[in-house]
Amino acid sequence: MDEQARIMQALGGVSLAGHSVQGGMALPPPHGHDGTDGDGRKQDIGDILHQIMTITDQSLDEAQAKKHGLNCHRMKPALFSVLCEIKEKTGLSIRGAQEEDPPDPQLMRLDNMLLAEGVSGPEKGGGSAAAAAAAAAAGGSPADNSIEHSDYRAKLSQIRQIYHTELEKYEQACNEFTTHVMNLLREQSRTRPISPKEIERMVSIIHRKFSSIQMQLKQSTCEAVMILRSRFLDARRKRRNFSKQATEILNEYFYSHLSNPYPSEEAKEELAKKCSITVSQGVGTTITVAQVSNWFGNKRIRYKKNIGKFQEEANLYAAKTAVTAAHAVAAAVQNSQTNSPTTPNSGFQMKDEEFQLDSAENKNTLLTNMFTGTGLFHKLLIVLLVIGI
DNA sequence: GACCATGATTAAGT
């Protein structure tokens, strides 16, 4: 409004009050109007301005007609050049041209996440690979791709599809709107000075608006993916017990290395492999090295906390391994008189601390279990005695 | 449904 007033004043001699007060006046015919005297000319300009000002209040047909009238008006070139001049003076065309939009960090984050989740970016193959990678990174068993995983992928691709169709819709709408506005501006540039820079600026404003809408779409897509992930791939929520065989293998190792129950990386790998192979029945869960580490971590701490509770189990496994060891020893003895068989070690050494079975309580449990528990252990002792060790 | 077992996660320590 301020600008309008300035323009009015710049036009010179036309009193703003003069024309605006005459609200309901009859508009002069666009053609054949020959205002020859000076007063008439002023009146004329006032009318034209009034038409410009009230153009939005009129119906489309009316407006079109008036627009045509204005375009053809003999005063039009003069008015146009005056407007050009004013614009140049006020620097309207330059203002705001320098504002460059820096990449929005939030938008970038959303984009990156969508790309990582396989929603945006390359088609199907890459998408599911990314999803699998994400699942693996989340610590979930990557091979647990049974029903749940396929379900997850189906849902993800659904989200993906919705996202893409919506995005396309927005883009199309944006393009349509942009061309519409550009046409409008081009059309208007016949009656008022509009530089290409201004059109460019307008386009960039439109794009910014639409990209903020797109951001909302991206945001809600991200949320949907997060919900989906937490529901399907959060392994913590879907704990599954290891198979009996797998636990047995792990326990065997644990109790036969009781003095130092810290499997090396290679040992862990081998255990993981062994456990995975033995799980042939039912659900095809493989056991990862990380899971083996978890298992040993839990086992160590729980064993240490309550050795008594685990004693029976310890004897069982100790006997088991000792039997095989005894076999080996027996074989060795036959060849040459060797000594020191690998007797089950009852000492338990935690990292940086010796955790022996010395406490009276623990010793008692060990002894009672030894002689009341497994007959196997008895047999083993006898075997060892017979062999002469 | 209470209760225990158990796999996974996390903070803190080394």
Place this chain on the structure above:
DNA sequence: ACTTAATCATGGTC
């Protein structure tokens, strides 16, 4: 990087 210890959350059993 790996471990311990505590804790969470679920699975399984009664």
